[in-house]
Amino acid sequence: MLKELCLLNAASGSEQSVRDYVINEIKNHCEYKIDALGSIIAYKKGRKTPDKSVMLCAHMDEVAFIVTYITDDGYLRFRPVGGIDVRAVIGRTVEINGHRGVIGVKAVHLLSDDEAKTVPDISDLYIDIGAKSREQALECVSLGDNAYFVSDYIEFGDGFIKSKALDDRIGCMLMIELIKSDLEYDTCFCFNVQEEVGLRGAACTSFAVQSDISIVLEATTAADINGVSNGDRCCVLGDGPVISFMDGRTVYDKALYDLAFDIAARNGIRAQTKTVIAGGNDAGAVQVSGRGSRVLAISLPSRYIHSAVSTVRISDIDETRKLLKALLTSTLYD
Secondary structure, eight states: OHHHHHTSOOBTTOOHHHHHHHHHHHTTTSEEEEOTTSOEEEEEOOSBOOSSOEEEEEEOOBOEEEEEEEOTTSOEEEEEESOOOGGGTTTOEEEETTEEEEEEOOOGGGOOHHHHTSOOOGGGOEEEOSOSSHHHHTTTOOTTOEEEEOOOOEEETTTEEEESOHHHHHHHHHHHHHHHSOOSBOEEEEEESOOTTTSHHHHHHHHHHOOSEEEEEEEEEOOOSTTOOGGGGOSOTTSOOEEOSBOSSOBOOHHHHHHHHHHHHHTTOOOEEOSSOOOOOTHHHHTTSTTOOEEEEEEEEEBTOSSTTEEEEHHHHHHHHHHHHHHTTSGGGO
């Protein structure tokens, strides 16, 4: 399921393919509706109706690009949709409307001394689809079309996965699995749109649901790479799901944070926290929507996030499954 989800293309505002996939998987296991922005709000009956309402959410969109201009000689100018480091873009293969292209920049031997010492701005890059002219390019591409990283889904090394869109198709997969399972308590699940461009889908679904407690399933940046040590590593692949105490948008509920670690310890589940306060996720919108909601973020550590080579470890996915199962049968609902 994760491979199928990751290989779908779904930029912010163009989540149809993932939405259709999710609906096909959950339609016989819950009640659901689609809101005005295109997010899915699903209600799964459990064995009991709890005192406190609980919502889980993940986002369906991925970082991508949008075509802004086509030059007279057929090259495509573009901008990112979501946060993408220009260094992860140069030389990549992309797909637009089923057509392949490459992201190019001036050849190194043609650069001035100053140009050779700096990272180019994304406005200096272009997508080459092999067109000879603007007219020929317009036969397959229009302004406003999305371009996506072309990235094989591969398993490698000692239980690692590399793919685009692991952020946040992992969260979508875990919620689909939970909806298909037998739950102890009634629970709401929101598959949100447009997280990568400002948490927009989550602002709407959380306002509609008004849950007492919300759990955001995400992927988060790991820097456990060569040359990075101690707290700067942020989190580590293989040490289990990441339970955050704070990020750039949210101060998380301390009681829920402690409960998650307590449940992990009592059940022999590996878990870690995030040692850098940065970034953000749908919790930033959920926490302050309507009357507000207590929030907990559980994330998969991912190297090289928001790129064509995002990398996670299978054991961390397994540990997250265990933690979610334990949480959803705990005192969370009391």
